[in-house]
Amino acid sequence: MTTKRLRILVLTCSTRPGALGPAVGGWLTETLTPVAKGLDVDLVPVAIGDLDLPFLDEEEHPSTGVHHHEHTRRWSRIVDDADGFVFVTPEYNYGMPATLKNALDYLGPEWAWKPAGFVSYGHTSAGTRAVQHAKQVVTTLRLVPLGSTVAIRIADAMREDRFLPEARHADAAEGLLVELVRVAQALTPLRERERADAVEGPLPGSYARPLDPDDAGEVTVLQRCCWTEEALANDTLAIPALHETPEDVRTWLADWDTTGLWRDGRLLGMVRTRRAGDDLHIGRLAVAPDLRGLGVGRWLLRRAESAAEGCRRVVLFTGAASHRNLALYRQQGYVALPDAQEEGVVSLAKAVDPA
Numbered sequence: 001m002t003t004k005r006l007r008i009l010v011l012t013c014s015t016r017p018g019a020l021g022p023a024v025g026g027w028l029t030e031t032l033t034p035v036a037k038g039l040d041v042d043l044v045p046v047a048i049g050d051l052d053l054p055f056l057d058e059e060e061h062p063s064t065g066v067h068h069h070e071h072t073r074r075w076s077r078i079v080d081d082a083d084g085f086v087f088v089t090p091e092y093n094y095g096m097p098a099t100l101k102n103a104l105d106y107l108g109p110e111w112a113w114k115p116a117g118f119v120s121y122g123h124t125s126a127g128t129r130a131v132q133h134a135k136q137v138v139t140t141l142r143l144v145p146l147g148s149t150v151a152i153r154i155a156d157a158m159r160e161d162r163f164l165p166e167a168r169h170a171d172a173a174e175g176l177l178v179e180l181v182r183v184a185q186a187l188t189p190l191r192e193r194e195r196a197d198a199v200e201g202p203l204p205g206s207y208a209r210p211l212d213p214d215d216a217g218e219v220t221v222l223q224r225c226c227w228t229e230e231a232l233a234n235d236t237l238a239i240p241a242l243h244e245t246p247e248d249v250r251t252w253l254a255d256w257d258t259t260g261l262w263r264d265g266r267l268l269g270m271v272r273t274r275r276a277g278d279d280l281h282i283g284r285l286a287v288a289p290d291l292r293g294l295g296v297g298r299w300l301l302r303r304a305e306s307a308a309e310g311c312r313r314v315v316l317f318t319g320a321a322s323h324r325n326l327a328l329y330r331q332q333g334y335v336a337l338p339d340a341q342e343e344g345v346v347s348l349a350k351a352v353d354p355a
Helices: 021-039 070-081 098-105 128-140 167-193 213-234 246-255 296-305 323-331
Strands: 006-012 041-047 084-090 115-122 144-153 207-210 257-263 266-276 279-287 313-319 345-351
Touching: 006 021, 006 070, 006 167, 021 041, 021 084, 021 115, 021 167, 084 128, 084 167, 098 128, 115 128, 115 167, 128 144, 144 167, 167 207, 167 257, 213 246, 213 257, 213 266, 213 279, 213 313, 257 296, 266 296, 279 296, 296 323, 313 323, 323 345
Parallel strands: 006 041, 006 084, 084 115, 115 144, 279 313
Antiparallel strands: 207 257, 257 266, 266 279, 313 345
16 A cells, blocks of 8 residues: 555635634644644645635536536645545534535545545534534545544633633544544555556456555565565575665656556555667566466566557566566567576567557
């Protein structure tokens, strides 16, 4: 699973002039900032009133992801970049504000498989009826509402016209953020499957997507698992993949086009490609040891070769004693080159069909 820092949107929902919402949102962000730092997450405060969202005015259905107006595209980017949400909402007539309902209705896939926490405020019910109303809507959008909430009775939190919640409210807010982060992390595989650049993989429930520097931790673990066997087979520890630090991996992930195969948050396999003149270089083809023999390596190799359009040949190399690898490459049409890069290494190439 990617090690990218989670981004949590704190959305202040009331737009009424003089409303208490900005004070509640400001208190919440200030209270949670130290906790967020410890959890390695970013809090992003946003007020619906600053988004300039008119009453829903998009012609296309939100589920299409087609947005014609700039205010919708801006809102879509903000929500799509977030990994979870805290809605700071009052209660209006037993329900959530129309501004929140409108903001929710603007979008579709951008909300999916992300956790939603609620901080409500009001009089008799402390805003809890607004939360119950909102939960019916957010679940339809495939948001996942938390069990933890923060409910503030205005009479308990005001001190001489100042918003000063009690310590129990701060404790509840911290608990909400901790739960939000845990659920956001658990839902990451579901969110990744919805990415536009994700494709179905060769194993049930698997999917492939491009890897980036934030995936360095998982790539490092996979390399250590796979190239330990290579070291034993070739009787050498002089294999770069065994000695790379996560920072080394981050560096080459930024330079190579790398595909990773995932399932349930686990990196199952990977392969990287890079063009050099008329050649496409393929490297770091790796499959988790417990998944060998299931066709994963062949699938990753074919996917890497699909990037060879316009190239003269595909080039790769492996250890001279890596018999499993050599058998796979020869089955796929690769032949050994006479000019080995170094002792104990076999370089192989395959011509690219111009058709």
